[in-house]
Amino acid sequence: MWLPKGSYGTHSVRIKKYTEPVMPCKSCRALDATIEVSQDYYHFLFIPFFAKADKTAKIRCNNCGEPVLTTAVLQEYAGKTKTPFYLYSGTIFIGLVIAIIAFNSFRQQQENKDFAAHPQVGDVYRVKNPKTDSYYFLKLKKIIGDTLVTYQNGFIYFGAVSSLQDKSDLFYPGEDLLFTKKDIQQKQASDEIDAIYRGYDSSTGFNREQIHE
Numbered sequence: 001m002w003l004p005k006g007s008y009g010t011h012s013v014r015i016k017k018y019t020e021p022v023m024p025c026k027s028c029r030a031l032d033a034t035i036e037v038s039q040d041y042y043h044f045l046f047i048p049f050f051a052k053a054d055k056t057a058k059i060r061c062n063n064c065g066e067p068v069l070t071t072a073v074l075q076e077y078a079g080k081t082k083t084p085f086y087l088y089s090g091t092i093f094i095g096l097v098i099a100i101i102a103f104n105s106f107r108q109q110q111e112n113k114d115f116a117a118h119p120q121v122g123d124v125y126r127v128k129n130p131k132t133d134s135y136y137f138l139k140l141k142k143i144i145g146d147t148l149v150t151y152q153n154g155f156i157y158f159g160a161v162s163s164l165q166d167k168s169d170l171f172y173p174g175e176d177l178l179f180t181k182k183d184i185q186q187k188q189a190s191d192e193i194d195a196i197y198r199g200y201d202s203s204t205g206f207n208r209e210q211i212h213e
Contacts, residue, residue: 008044015039015055016081022059022073030063035073037081049090051083108195115196116188119148119181124206126160126195127187134158139171139206148179162195164205171209 014036021031036058041051055078059068085092115123123140135157142149155169164170179187187193200206 007046010040010042010052012038012040012056013087015084015087016077018077019062022068023070025061025064025066025068027066028061028064030061032062033059033068034062035059035077037078039083039087041087044090047090047093048087051087055079055081055083057081112188112193112196115198116185116193117181119143119184120198122198124197124200124204125150125184125187125193126162126197128160128192128194130192132158135160137164137171137206138177141173141176146180146182148181148184150177150179151175152177160194162197163203164208167205167208169205169208171206173209 016037018035018037020033020035022033022035024031025033037055038057039051039055041048043049057074057078059070059073060066061068119140121140121143125138125140126135127138128135136155137153138150139153140148140150151171151173152175153164153169153171155164155166157165184193188196197204197206
């Protein structure tokens with residue numbers, strides 16, 4: 001993959017600037033100096049990901065412009081300057097994305113568990129065959145006591161889809177499949193039913209059914 005020159009690697013940035021009397025300038029004896037503290041960081045596509053541990057400091061006289069070379073003072077200012085959080089922007093962003101994905105996955109699992117425990121007519125179950133990694137859908141037609149009457153769609157999908165992908169794919173109400181509520185809960189717990197849809201709209205195709213004449 002082609003990337004722009006300099007779009008990844010390391011870069012240095014000034015993270016703090018102090019203007020205060022440190023010590024007399026050796027050239028002009030002025031007590032007016034600027035201390036600049038810099039830090040290197042790793043970046044990708046110009047986005048900072050994490051900072052290097054070491055910091056560097058430079059002192060320059062504001063009166064004559066000469067650098068002031070005092071190792072102890074440089075180390076003091078470099079040591080007391082904190083690394084700004086924006087040098088971890090990329091890492092923080094990736095962490096937030098992972099956290100959001102994990103939270104949504106957990107919330108979806110909890111919702112599926114609740115739907116399996118409290119079924120409603122019209123619920124659609126996505127059923128996975130782990131041996132072939134194929135999927136089909138069951139639609140809940142009727143609830144009779146502890147028995148759930150479902151019927152299946154016509155297509156088998158080799159991939160986890162969230163809707164009927166073809167307009168010719170539909171459910172067949174005349175071919176009933178019976179399960180107990182416990183069956184559905186067990187299938188959901190084992191991920192054989194890995195998604196349950198409720199409150200869907202027409203774009204999903206879940207309302208398409210074979211019409212008996």
